[in-house]
Amino acid sequence: MRIRNRFTACMIQIIILSFLFASSLWAADPIVIGVPTSTGFLEGKECLKSVQLAVQEINENGGVKIGNDHRLFKVESLDIRDAAPGVPVPEALLGIEKIILEKKPTALVVGPFRSEALMAGMDIIAKYKVPLLGTIAMSPASEAKIKQNPDKYKYIFRTCLNAKYLVKYLAGTMAFIKGQFGFNKVYIVNQDVAWARKTAEIITKVYFEKAGWEVVGHESFPTGTSDFSSALMKVKATGAHVILPIFDMPQSGTLVKQWNTMQVPSLMAGFISPLAGPGAWNTFDKKIGGAVNCNFEMGSAVSSDKVPLSKTFAAAYEKKWGTKLEAGHGPAPSYESVYILAQAIERANSLDADAIVAELEKTNRSGVMGRIQFDDGHQAIYDMDPDKAALAAVFQWSDTGKRTLVFPTSVAEGKIQLPKGLTAIKE
Amino acid sequence: MFIGTIIYALINSVILTLIAMGFNLTFGISGVANFAYGAFYILSAYATWIMMHSFHLPYSVSVMGSILFTMGLGALMYQLVLKRVRGQAICEVIATFGIGLSILELFRYFGFVGFEYNLPIFIDSSHMILGTYVDMQRILIVIIGIILVLLLWVFTHNTSLGLAFRGIAQDERTALTFGIDSDKIATLAVSMGAGFAAIAATIIIPLGSIFPSDGYDVLIKALAVCIIGGLGSTGGVIVASFIIGFAERFTDTYIGSHWTMIVSLAAILIVLIVKPSGLFGNQKELEERI
Numbered sequence: 191m192r193i194r195n196r197f198t199a200c201m202i203q204i205i206i207l208s209f210l211f212a213s214s215l216w217a218a219d220p221i222v223i224g225v226p227t228s229t230g231f232l233e234g235k236e237c238l239k240s241v242q243l244a245v246q247e248i249n250e251n252g253g254v255k256i257g258n259d260h261r262l263f264k265v266e267s268l269d270i271r272d273a274a275p276g277v278p279v280p281e282a283l284l285g286i287e288k289i290i291l292e293k294k295p296t297a298l299v300v301g302p303f304r305s306e307a308l309m310a311g312m313d314i315i316a317k318y319k320v321p322l323l324g325t326i327a328m329s330p331a332s333e334a335k336i337k338q339n340p341d342k343y344k345y346i347f348r349t350c351l352n353a354k355y356l357v358k359y360l361a362g363t364m365a366f367i368k369g370q371f372g373f374n375k376v377y378i379v380n381q382d383v384a385w386a387r388k389t390a391e392i393i394t395k396v397y398f399e400k401a402g403w404e405v406v407g408h409e410s411f412p413t414g415t416s417d418f419s420s421a422l423m424k425v426k427a428t429g430a431h432v433i434l435p436i437f438d439m440p441q442s443g444t445l446v447k448q449w450n451t452m453q454v455p456s457l458m459a460g461f462i463s464p465l466a467g468p469g470a471w472n473t474f475d476k477k478i479g480g481a482v483n484c485n486f487e488m489g490s491a492v493s494s495d496k497v498p499l500s501k502t503f504a505a506a507y508e509k510k511w512g513t514k515l516e517a518g519h520g521p522a523p524s525y526e527s528v529y530i531l532a533q534a535i536e537r538a539n540s541l542d543a544d545a546i547v548a549e550l551e552k553t554n555r556s557g558v559m560g561r562i563q564f565d566d567g568h569q570a571i572y573d574m575d576p577d578k579a580a581l582a583a584v585f586q587w588s589d590t591g592k593r594t595l596v597f598p599t600s601v602a603e604g605k606i607q608l609p610k611g612l613t614a615i616k617e
Numbered sequence: 618m619f620i621g622t623i624i625y626a627l628i629n630s631v632i633l634t635l636i637a638m639g640f641n642l643t644f645g646i647s648g649v650a651n652f653a654y655g656a657f658y659i660l661s662a663y664a665t666w667i668m669m670h671s672f673h674l675p676y677s678v679s680v681m682g683s684i685l686f687t688m689g690l691g692a693l694m695y696q697l698v699l700k701r702v703r704g705q706a707i708c709e710v711i712a713t714f715g716i717g718l719s720i721l722e723l724f725r726y727f728g729f730v731g732f733e734y735n736l737p738i739f740i741d742s743s744h745m746i747l748g749t750y751v752d753m754q755r756i757l758i759v760i761i762g763i764i765l766v767l768l769l770w771v772f773t774h775n776t777s778l779g780l781a782f783r784g785i786a787q788d789e790r791t792a793l794t795f796g797i798d799s800d801k802i803a804t805l806a807v808s809m810g811a812g813f814a815a816i817a818a819t820i821i822i823p824l825g826s827i828f829p830s831d832g833y834d835v836l837i838k839a840l841a842v843c844i845i846g847g848l849g850s851t852g853g854v855i856v857a858s859f860i861i862g863f864a865e866r867f868t869d870t871y872i873g874s875h876w877t878m879i880v881s882l883a884a885i886l887i888v889l890i891v892k893p894s895g896l897f898g899n900q901k902e903l904e905e906r907i
Contacts, residue, residue: 230725230726230730230829231730232730232731232732235728235730235731274830382874382875409873409874409875410873410874410875411874411875412874412875412877412878414830414831414834415874415877416824416825417625417628417629417866417869419621419625419866419869420622420625420866420869420870420874421869421874423618423621423622423749423870424618424870427618440732440825440826440828440830441825441826441828443732443825443826444824444825447752447824448752451743451750451751451752452743452749452750452751452752453743453750464732464826467732469731469732469733470732472733472735473732473733473735473826475737475738475741475823516731516732516733
């Protein structure tokens with residue numbers, strides 16, 4: 191009888207303690223993270239899932255500590271469709287304003303796809319003073335706007351790669367190829383959209399013209415193009431050693447398939463978004479062997495033992511969602527952004543936007559992309575060493591469907607292999 | 618490079634013919650401009666994918682299943698929606714466009730977005746033709762395209778149903794006096810048009826992947842070909858496909874890829890100015906056509 195009473199008392203105590211502990215979590219409203227982005231696109235879908243994963247992990251570890259409270263995160267998302275062809279920027283802006291007014295988020299993560307929407311949306315974000323950690327739009331113009339008027343636009347941060355860093359990585363890859371094989375003839379093919387045209391233009395000016403390369407051809411393809419045979423015939427005719435593709439449209443994987451079936455004796459090395467994830471091998475009928483692709487962030491569909499958290503993130507994502515990451519741009523910075531935000535809130539000990547921004551500026555976190563610190567334009571700094579900065583990752587598809595990291599050298603697992611029919615100029 | 622351009626222009630032309638044939642068949646017989654055509658194209662591809670990956674059916678069974686499913690959906694669309702608004706061109710366009718939009722956006726809404734959504738190629742090899750490598754899938758597209766055009770010709774000229782199709786297409790009232798049920802024929806025309814969309818998707822989509830937004834592109838291409846060729850004319854569709862197909866590839870090769878769209882649109886404009894009802898169209902006024 192006594193034992194039973196003791197057991198009952200013990201159970202009551204446990205229930206009361208559990209209730210008290212839980213009520214400390216329940217007492218306060220959750221901290222809302224808004225995710226206004228193009229969730230109908232692969233990158234948007236995986237960014238949202240990455241945010242949800244980070245939120246789940248943080249909540250399972252007790253949430254975010256503010257004073258004596260442990261506050262949970264809550265995700266509210268909205269498809270602003272700015273990535274869809276023909277959707278005007280004002281429609282995307284309405285979506286951003288709607289989520290701010292209706293869901294009252296403490297901060298926004300991911301944000302618009304198109305830089306035009308981000309640029310126009312900066313005024314709305316400044317008006318409502320809601321910090322944004324952008325993870326998709328890449329134009330450095332937003333940084334210039336922040337530097338011009340930091341008091342107004344200080345709420346906007348970017349954790350993904352920007353166009354300048356993309357050029358740095360592509361130029362680095364080209365220099366690496368030139369050093370390894372002696373190649374010096376390049377044919378540029380890019381999507382006919384602002385960011386891709388600009389990237390092609392900048393890399394031509396700042397790298398190819400100065401580094402002794404000959405740009406033997408340059409083609410811009412309208413979004414939606416699915417036959418690249420003419421460009422590939424020209425590549426063959428001009429004797430280009432390297433094809434530099436710059437595309438983020440779904441149909442661009444066809445370029446690599448045709449490069450393979452038409453047996454074009456040139457090295458394909460650049461950025462083609464559908465080639466980023468492991469599923470590309472089957473999607474493109476095992477015809478992408480030899481292609482070198484730049485994933486915009488370490489952790490986004492590619493991981494390395496040298497950056498252990500990128501492996502942890504990939505495994506956690508697969509466990510939660512049952513699929514591997516496929517998007518080479520967005521997921522890793524989206525996941526990181528939630529942790530960066532959580533740490534900034536804890537340091538600020540407040541949900542005040544200005545206090546959070548002040549702490550976000552001090553971010554110095556080692557995560558799935560390497561070390562994250564922001565510059566004075568609130569852009570995460572990318573370089574070649576994961577201990578000092580965030581990383582992008584360049585890999586090559588092998589003929590057996592394996593992806594091998596080849597650049598930067600700090601995380602490289604192997605050297606670039608030349609496709610059949612192409613030999614190095616220098617040994 | 619010239620020979621290579623001709624080869625790929627020929628392939629491009631057959632792809633355009635395949636894309637436009639179903640749209641043209643439906644319009645030519647029932648007079649319905651089926652703006653859900655692009656959505657049927659994508660729907661059939663997703664249906665094949667779902668049958669293969671969710672129900673683990675063999676590829677051939679999945680393809681047959683998706684073609685029949687799409688044809689059924691086309692017939693259902695006519696019976697439930699189009700029958701009530703038939704003859705009111707603007708209502709037909711709005712209704713079919715609305716249905717198409719709903720189908721495509723529902724796929725997007727339910728997350729059917731990603732590179733895993735693709736269909737397998739038929740034969741994995743490539744061959745050199747006159748010094749240019751061409752993959753087997755593209756060669757098959759040309760062969761299947763030619764066979765389908767011939768089958769359609771045989772069907773419309775040598776079967777009683779095909780003759781009924783032509784009867785309705787030529788003069789619906791006179792055909793009615795011969796006991797041809799125009800609603801039944803129109804239902805079959807919409808259904809067969811949807812079936813052609815499904816066949817086109819089965820052989821063209823393996824070149825890339827399935828994306829909801831491609832539905833809009835397919836509709837625009839089908840419209841462009843039919844407008845140039847003359848709505849309702851099978852010969853016109855073939856000629857227009859070759860005009861656009863060759864114009865696109867030769868522009869790509871000798872002018873620049875970013876001019877491709879402009880050259881295609883210019884071709885449409887020139888044809889509309891010179892012959893407003895299209896190269897082989899019977900209607901005289903532009904507004905009579907859509």
